Amino acid sequence: xxxLVNRAKELLADGTVSRVLGWKAGDMSYNPEPxxxxxxxxxxxxxxxxxxxxxxxxxxxxASKLEGKTLVFLKPCDxxxxxxxxxxxxxxxEKAYIIGVGCKGKLSVENIKAQGIKGIESIEGAGMNDxxxxxxxxxxxxxxxxxxxxxxxxxxxxCKGKEHQISDEVMLESRDTKDAERFAxxxxxxxxxxxxxxxxxxxxxxxxxxxxxxxNVCPACSCRKCVFDSTKYDTAxxxxxxxxxxKMFHIIRAFHVAGRCTDCGECSRVCPQGIPLHLFxxxxxxxIDTFYGEFQAGEDTESRGPxxxxxxxxxxxxxxxxxx
Amino acid sequence: xxxxxxxxxxxxxxIAATVDVKKVVEMVSLEPGVVxxxxxxxxxxxxGQARIDAAIKEKGLTGIxxxxxxxxxxxATFRKAAExxxxxxxxxxxxxxxxxxxWIHKDMEEATKKAVVLARAAIAKVNLNxxxxxGESLVTKRALVxxxxxxxxxxxxxxxxxxYEVDIVEKTPSIGGRMSQLDKTFPTLDCxxxxxxxxxxxxxxxxxxxxxxxxxxxxxxxxVGDFTVDIRKKARSIDMNxxxxxxxxxxxCPSKKTPSEFNRGLNTRSAIYTPFAQAIPxxxxxxxxxxxxxxxxxxxxxxxxxxxxxxxxxxxxxxVTQKYGAIVVATGFDVIKVDQYEEYAYSQSKDVITSLELExxxxxxxxxxxxxxxxxxxxxxKEMVFIQCVGSRCSDDKGKSYCSKICCMYxxxxxxxxxxxxxxxxxxxxxxxxxxxxxNFDEFYRRAVEDYxxxxxxxxxxxxxxxxxxxxxxxxVDLIDNKQILKKADMVVLAAAIEPEKDVRRIxxxxxxxxxxxxxxxxxxxxxxxxxxxxxxxxxSGVCQGPKDIPETVAQAGAAAVKAIGxxxxxxxxxxxxxxxADELMCNGCSTCANVCPYGAITYETKEINDHGIRxxxxxxxxxxxxxxxxxxxxxxxxxxxxxxxxxxNRQILAEVDAICR
Numbered sequence: 001x002x003x004l005v006n007r008a009k010e011l012l013a014d015g016t017v018s019r020v021l022g023w024k025a026g027d028m029s030y031n032p033e034p035x036x037x038x039x040x041x042x043x044x045x046x047x048x049x050x051x052x053x054x055x056x057x058x059x060x061x062x063a064s065k066l067e068g069k070t071l072v073f074l075k076p077c078d079x080x081x082x083x084x085x086x087x088x089x090x091x092x093x094e095k096a097y098i099i100g101v102g103c104k105g106k107l108s109v110e111n112i113k114a115q116g117i118k119g120i121e122s123i124e125g126a127g128m129n130d131x132x133x134x135x136x137x138x139x140x141x142x143x144x145x146x147x148x149x150x151x152x153x154x155x156x157x158x159c160k161g162k163e164h165q166i167s168d169e170v171m172l173e174s175r176d177t178k179d180a181e182r183f184a185x186x187x188x189x190x191x192x193x194x195x196x197x198x199x200x201x202x203x204x205x206x207x208x209x210x211x212x213x214x215x216n217v218c219p220a221c222s223c224r225k226c227v228f229d230s231t232k233y234d235t236a237x238x239x240x241x242x243x244x245x246x247k248m249f250h251i252i253r254a255f256h257v258a259g260r261c262t263d264c265g266e267c268s269r270v271c272p273q274g275i276p277l278h279l280f281x282x283x284x285x286x287x288i289d290t291f292y293g294e295f296q297a298g299e300d301t302e303s304r305g306p307x308x309x310x311x312x313x314x315x316x317x318x319x320x321x322x323x324x
Numbered sequence: 325x326x327x328x329x330x331x332x333x334x335x336x337x338x339i340a341a342t343v344d345v346k347k348v349v350e351m352v353s354l355e356p357g358v359v360x361x362x363x364x365x366x367x368x369x370x371x372g373q374a375r376i377d378a379a380i381k382e383k384g385l386t387g388i389x390x391x392x393x394x395x396x397x398x399x400a401t402f403r404k405a406a407e408x409x410x411x412x413x414x415x416x417x418x419x420x421x422x423x424x425x426x427w428i429h430k431d432m433e434e435a436t437k438k439a440v441v442l443a444r445a446a447i448a449k450v451n452l453n454x455x456x457x458x459g460e461s462l463v464t465k466r467a468l469v470x471x472x473x474x475x476x477x478x479x480x481x482x483x484x485x486x487x488y489e490v491d492i493v494e495k496t497p498s499i500g501g502r503m504s505q506l507d508k509t510f511p512t513l514d515c516x517x518x519x520x521x522x523x524x525x526x527x528x529x530x531x532x533x534x535x536x537x538x539x540x541x542x543x544x545x546x547x548v549g550d551f552t553v554d555i556r557k558k559a560r561s562i563d564m565n566x567x568x569x570x571x572x573x574x575x576x577c578p579s580k581k582t583p584s585e586f587n588r589g590l591n592t593r594s595a596i597y598t599p600f601a602q603a604i605p606x607x608x609x610x611x612x613x614x615x616x617x618x619x620x621x622x623x624x625x626x627x628x629x630x631x632x633x634x635x636x637x638x639x640x641x642x643x644v645t646q647k648y649g650a651i652v653v654a655t656g657f658d659v660i661k662v663d664q665y666e667e668y669a670y671s672q673s674k675d676v677i678t679s680l681e682l683e684x685x686x687x688x689x690x691x692x693x694x695x696x697x698x699x700x701x702x703x704x705x706k707e708m709v710f711i712q713c714v715g716s717r718c719s720d721d722k723g724k725s726y727c728s729k730i731c732c733m734y735x736x737x738x739x740x741x742x743x744x745x746x747x748x749x750x751x752x753x754x755x756x757x758x759x760x761x762x763x764n765f766d767e768f769y770r771r772a773v774e775d776y777x778x779x780x781x782x783x784x785x786x787x788x789x790x791x792x793x794x795x796x797x798x799x800x801v802d803l804i805d806n807k808q809i810l811k812k813a814d815m816v817v818l819a820a821a822i823e824p825e826k827d828v829r830r831i832x833x834x835x836x837x838x839x840x841x842x843x844x845x846x847x848x849x850x851x852x853x854x855x856x857x858x859x860x861x862x863x864x865s866g867v868c869q870g871p872k873d874i875p876e877t878v879a880q881a882g883a884a885a886v887k888a889i890g891x892x893x894x895x896x897x898x899x900x901x902x903x904x905x906a907d908e909l910m911c912n913g914c915s916t917c918a919n920v921c922p923y924g925a926i927t928y929e930t931k932e933i934n935d936h937g938i939r940x941x942x943x944x945x946x947x948x949x950x951x952x953x954x955x956x957x958x959x960x961x962x963x964x965x966x967x968x969x970x971x972x973x974n975r976q977i978l979a980e981v982d983a984i985c986r
Contacts, residue, residue, distance in 0.1 A: 065940075088914035089928075089943050223964035225910045230965060232907070232975070256963050308919040308961060312830060 018068030080298030100164030102172030155265030473501020475866025482885030548861030913943030
């Protein structure tokens, strides 16, 4: 981690960048948060470890409007989001100095708590130099341990790979964390009866408190004015008139990001209610792969997404209909 | 709030028999904004329109809703009526309570309820309507005809005779199309080439007609009156200006093994070839896949023998970009592949042929020089069996559901010609029905039966089995005698279904012209606008619209020409004001709308935006109103809802949905 700080200081000192976008320590050891650093002194608070799951790409929309370049640290999966934002003209490549930073799988304190570990005071073993095998958790009830992989975010178990899709330089080693099939969860839901599906989503989505965290963190939800906030189309009120509100919000959001979602998993990571929101997006990704050929949003900055493109090989609507 | 008037039409009994129109009037009177509601027997009549006029003036209406038939029928009528009364024509909404309601329901109570709901939706929409002003666009006085068969040729000649420039684009090396492959034509039995060739010559010699053969339409942009088309002139490898058409190159060409497309693969042709003797232009092309020079680099014999020095191996595809006011599609048809019908043994025996192949066999310029003979052993057949409806009128997925229309007549023609020329040949026709609607058509068929002794059997063939002695055993059924028939035949001719030319899907997509499940182009109205595509400025000629014989094709070709001429005769067109518009304050500048726009109407500009006091330079979408056709693709693709369609705004559509769901 210290090498990242040193390199950031160098780039600040020689004027290559005007500021640094990274993570700073939070109030607990397991909740670092995205932050700008404007000086070498501020960089003393910089942190990068297994809990730095936050995808910094979206912050570059605002950073692109600032004077000078911004140094941004992007994990391999974050670079897909950054590319997608370039494609949509939302970030300015020229305003970014990208350090592709290695990743050994990101952690979720919720997964640790789910193992019955309570009263957490601090967690050790999440550093980039640690072995990624066991986490030591200091709790009010004494020290506990948890396997690193068991504490990992769902998205890391279906990791897209160690390659950075865009960067100016790469630092730190990455680790292979993929040990599950990407669409296994989607297939399990597809196998349900319509009644079971409805019950499943009713149960999950009824937890929603409409805090908008999923939307606010989502790099694909980058509209200047979200339709749910706009008074222009009466949609803001529309989402409020029935008890079906939360479902409509999430379904509409999934439609809005379809074909653009890189499956970065931030929506599920930030949901305070633990709703597996990524399932909607991943279902769309699976369908797009099936109907229009394999497509990974954010792999490049030029191509057209399958939903905004037309080819003569496109599947006929009747076939899409048959599939349901 | 608008002052809305609602006018409920009885349409005689079309609506009033199923919808309680008085009840509709009563119910809609309670809707917000409605200050006037009435019903009348025929709203579209002069008296009906006068009522609308009077109500607009007396009640000071700012918007009207007409509950009547489909807007495709009378929206224009009521818009004009409103305009005459001083109202902006775009303040008129139609609630379709006929096609969408009275015609499809039987229960009066239910239908009345639905009519009220449809009226409510239209009222909710008109409450949000704003006056719109159409713009003007210029008309390019030139027409494009896609396809150089008899349909395309006739359309081109008719348009050119009216004084407009016409370009024909034909993908094969010569114009002439399917008709040039036919031997004789029904019901008069005149020689196909003898009546077609003069038309081909007339088209080629016409000073207003330019013919692009061996060419394809690559790209179409623009809209009615102002299309821009890229035509790909495929490399012919011959300099058309130098070639004299002497034909020596074709004689000397050592690569002679390519199946002849013109003769349906029944014989072969050279790599450098003109498809047939009367080809126009009489300039060969080099088939680069078959040419030894192109395959190995060695040969070059044609270049050596060409006195004119016309051979050009270096020639490349050339793109010609041209503007057109109107486009006529005349892409024609092909016969279906019959190898999928294993029961007819087409791929097992050379003596099972399609009717189009028989045309070539009967033709003096064909593979057998016009002698009727078996392709397997060259022997003269004694027994011929014709099987009708192969792939036509099928209820399964294997064939076509439609009747190919021309087969009954050409089979009668074939049978008659064979019996006339070779009285020793017995001809049997297995049919489901014999369909002969057309002038002198039934007389023609009767002649085949009565004067020429053709044996017609009502019934289908189950199997054609090739026998060890080279004959074919035909197993069929006679439905009238109710018995099985086993018949030995020397040749079997399949009346294969016709289907639209494969390429038509690609062309229809470029033109945004709609196409039906059988790949036939859809007409704008099945009865009243049969030669117009729903896409403005695109017209339909010939079999691309549906199965037709030659006289019908020529008649339709003329009709399509008249429609195109009617368009080209105008100097200016009023443009549709229902175009897309971007809200610059909401636009993300993401380019999604530009990606999905089929008309290339959206561009992006970087400009300073004053967003509630915050000045920022942003990339925002800008719509060219002349190019935008109001399809709405951008409005649904736009993630932020910045893109909206004037006259069909998201808000209006949601208001309609709300009114329906209330």
